[in-house]
Amino acid sequence: MDSITHIALGACIGEAFFEKGFGKKAMLWGALAQSIPDIDFVASFWMGTADDLLAHRGFTHSLLFAVLIVPIMAMVAERVHRPHDISFKKWTLFFLVEVLMHLFLDAFNNYGIGWLIPFNDHRFSFNTLYVADIFFSIWPGIAFVALLILDRFHPLRTLWWRIGIFIPFLYLTYCSYNKFSIDREVKQIMVAQNIPHQRYFTTPTPLNNWLWYVVAGNDSGYYIGYRSVFDKKPGMDFNFFPRNDSLLNPVDQFEDMQKLVRFSQQFYTLEKWGDTLVFNDLRFGQILGWHNPKEKFVFHYFLQYPNENKLVVQRGRFTGWNKEEIKILLRRMRGD
Template sequence: MDSLTQLALGAAVGEATLGRRVGDKAIYWGAALGTVPDLDIVLNPFISNVTALGIHRGFTHSITFWVVGALLFGTLMHRLHRKDAVPWAQWTLMAGLVLSTHAVLDAFTTYGTQLFYPFSNYPVVFGTIFIIDPLYTVPLLAGLFVAWRRAPTDRLRYWANVAGLALSTLYLMLTIPSKLLAEQNLREGFENAGIEVERTFTRPTAFNNILWQAIGETDDAFYVGSYSHFDTTPPVSFERIPKRHDLLSDLPDSRALERLRWFSRGYYSVSEGSDGTLYVHDLRFGRSDMGIGPDGEPIFTFRLERDPATGRVVGFEKERPDMQADTELLARFWERILGRSNV
């Protein structure tokens, strides 16, 4: 999730755990710990893009780190705040809860979170919520704001924060049946269109949990369609995207290609520029036109860097297309959310 949401979640968990004992310190420490797992990005300037793609949401988001981090930060907070007479175990519990809720929430998005690292680099993806969703974040912030303005022993402080946490958690749980319902209708859409897909990947679109998109895989192509909970029928049309994986078939195996295939979970297409440069497009994260424009580019596109002598892929650079969120496009996106155009 976005940094603000993770900060708010950490602060709310910290307040719920120790707010009555240490007051605003619980909020501040919770907010700080809520951002710690994402500090893995500070390594990016010192490592290759290939390595960075595997590190983000790796060790710092794992169960191993929950335990190690809880012990380290719990000990640190206990020593810094001895005058508060809070047992070491309670500081450690707070740190563990903040670190674990951060990682679990990230697993509900579509990026992939390596919860079992270093024993497995399998990226856990529930894919039920967009990385920025105001309906999840606002209750957390509202509860925290009320709590922050009250004395530690004020009952309203405690219950306002708990209410914010409860509402945001309830919303997160509701994204699960929302996804299941969308998947059912999208599968029906594939069947009605006569498209026999081998597997599908379903995700919510930007900033909402109403409009969903699915990627269906066949032997030589991906088919992309959308479904809104306001639609009266399953989707009636799908965009065909050729895989063109053959463009990579003659290239020597390399760590860079292996990392891209692992990261994308196979949901990628390949294109070739006029100068022979190859591009890998991870289709799971949508397009620059929010998936409803005529010529949007995949948001996650990687330009391959090859050894001139051997043709081996030695690295890649992420290309960032210009987002096309103009007034007309946003209006069309809103219309699609409301189910007024079933495309």
């Protein structure tokens, strides 16, 4: 999830844990605890892009990190607020819930999260929520503002923290249902249309949970298409993108190349753009792909020009967006 959502949700959980009597300090601790796993952003100050991609949502998003950081935060909070009547056990439970909530929610996006690092490098990803989904985030955001404004003994504070916590998780349940429905339909379609695949995933397109991006294939390449939860037609239009592993020969020993393949979880293709070899990680979608199915991929990494790869995950995310393109996205979301 995005950082603002973590902060707002963490503050609502802090209010829920301590409510009246501890003031708004609980919201501050909640926001801090929900944000602490994202301390890995500092790695970008000294790591190269490929290393930074693996560091993000790596160790600081692992269960081991949670085990280490929670008692430290509990001890600090317990000492800072003396004298008080809050047990160390409650402090520990509070910070554990906050940190684990962060790790749980991040697994619903398509980036992947290393719960088991350093014992296992596998990245978990449920591909259920877009990383910034306003329909999830707006409720803790509104509740956060309301809790900041209201007096700490105001009777409506309980209502607002419940809105900030429970409505987003009702929406997450709805999104999980959409995911289940799309997966069921797409698997049937792939069988009917003889789409060969060893690897497969679906993930929401930007800013919504109704239009889904579909990738299926194997070492030869990937079929890519789009499916709305409101689509009525029985089939899908797929476009094939060859993986082009033969292009790896000049660069397959490059350390960055090995890290990119690992990061992509094998969902990648290679292309030549002029004199430049480009690595595409398919998991992050295409630039306006629902409109132009042959568009470039959001994540494209210039293998021969590593210094040109800053903000590589975000580089093409909203390239070309305008009023007309938004209308096209809305129509496609509706199943048109």
